[in-house]
Amino acid sequence: MSSPDILIVGAGSAGCTLAHLLHHQYGYSVTLIEPGAAENPEIVAATEIDHTRPARWLKLLGTSSDWNYATEASQSLAGRSLNCPRGRGVGGSSRINAMIWFSPTDDDFNMFSTAAADDRWSTASLRSAYQAAERLVQPESARWISEPAERFLQAATPFGTPVAYRRMNRNGRRWSPAALIADSSGVQTIRASVDRILFRDDQAVGVKLTNGDEIAAGKRVILSAGSIASPAILMRSGIGPRDLLRDAGAQAWLDAAEVGQHLQDHLVMPVVFSTSAAARFDLNVSPRDLVRFDALGRGPLASNIAEAGGLFASDTLQIHVTPTHYLRFPQPGAPAAMTIAVNPTKPKSRGQLAIRSLDASEPPRIDLRYLTDPADVETTIAGVKLARSIAAQSPLQNWIGPEMVPGAKRDSDQTIAKSISRYAQTLYHPVGTCGLGRVVDADLSVIGTRRLSIVDASVFPEMTVGNPNAMVITLATWFANQLAGAC
16 A cells, blocks of 8 residues: 555544645645444444434444543542543544534634744634634534523623524534545544654654554644544654553653643533423424424424523533533433533633553543632532523523422532532543644644644643634644645
8 A cells, every 4th residue: 555645633623624635736645544332242332323413413422433531530520430431433522422513713713823932823724724724614504492581681681792602503403624524535534542752753653553564654644533532642643741651651762741631622511491391302202293304404403402502601501502401411210401501611620631551442541620729619609590591591491390400409619519429520622732843843743843734733732712622723724825835
C-alpha cells in the first residue's frame, strides 16, 4: 500500500472535516484511521434507528458506538464516578451527541488568538473559518420542539436571549461529518486502533497499529482522536510528563509536562420539575408521528431532547431545556417531567488525563476534578436559582408541578451545593489536554517534533463558552487552509 500524503488518526468531527477538505479542496491523498464498533458480546450494539432518529440519541450511550469511559471517583461529586461517553466509529462523538450547533462567541475566538499569539489566528480569520464550516455542515433550525421548550422560551425572555438550538441534522435526521467522506474515493479509511506514533529522530513518519502493522505518512501525521485519545497516544509514543510516563512503564523521549494536563468539561446541574402525564415525552410515538417523521423529518422523533437554552448572566451560565426527567430518561418508567439544566460556561476547575500502562486497550485515567475550584460551585448555585426564577414566570409557573430535583426544600446555598455534588452530570465536552501554546504551537504542531499536528478539542486553550463541536469543525477548517499553504 502506498503512503498517503496525510495520515489522520481519528475520524470524528475534526478528522472527517480535515480529510474532506484536504482531499477535495487541496488534492492531498488522505488515510483516516478509526476503530470500528466494539466487538464485545457484553456491550449492546447500537441500532440503526438510534443512529438516525434524533430523539433516540441517549440510547447510543453505553453501546458499541461508545468507548464507555468513566471518570475517576471524586469526593467533590459525593464519591461518584461519571460516565464519560466518547463516540467510537467513523463520525466519532458526533455519532452519539445531541447534535447541537452552537456558534463560537467572540470570546472564544479571542481565546484562541491570545493563546496562539500569531496574526494567522486573528478573530477575523477564525470567523471566516467558522463561516466556511457552517456552510459545510448546513445546520438546521429545530423542526419540532416540545411544549416545555416553547414555554421556557417565553418564560426566560426577561433573563436573557433563549433560543431553540440549531442542530447538525439533514431533513430532521441526525447528520455527522462522516457523511463528508462517505463516497470519497480519495480518502481511505482503515478500521483499526493506533498504538503509537512512529518517529525518525523527532520527525513523525507514520503510526503503529495495535495489531503490529505500520502505516507511513508521506507529509504529515495528524492526531484528531479527541481530548481523551490524542494525549494517550502521545504518551504511549513517549511524549508526555516524564514522571507520569515512568509510572505507566513508558520512557519519555520528549518530556512534555503539559500533555494530559488542564482537562476541563462542562458540568451541568439539572433542575427537574414534574409535569402532567399528558406532557410526558415518550420515544414510543404514535403511528401518525412515525409517518410524520419518515415523510417530513418532523414531530417528536425530530427532537434532540436538549431542545432549547442559551447563555445567561452575562454569558457565565448556559441553560439546556429538556422535556424529560434529566436523570432518568430514557429509562422505562421515567416520570413525566421537564428539566432546566444549568452549567458554568467557563469552569475554573482543571483535571488531568494519564495512561495506566502501554496497553492501548486499557482505558486511561480520566480525573476531571470537577468543582475543585469553589468558583464553579458558586456559579452553579447561581444557575440553580436562575432556573427557579425562570420556572416561576408565566407561562411555566402554573403549568409545571413541584420541583423534583434538587427539591424546593433545598433552598440554602449549602443544601444546593450538596445537591450539586450528588446530581451534577457531564455535558460530554472534554477539552484542553494538548492545549494551544502548551503542547502545540501556532501551527498546531506538537512542540519538540516535526510533521506531527493535533487538530481536535484537546488543543483548546480552555473551555469554549458553549457547546464545542462547532469550534472543533472551525479549527479543522482553519487548519486545512493553513496546511495547504505549508505542505
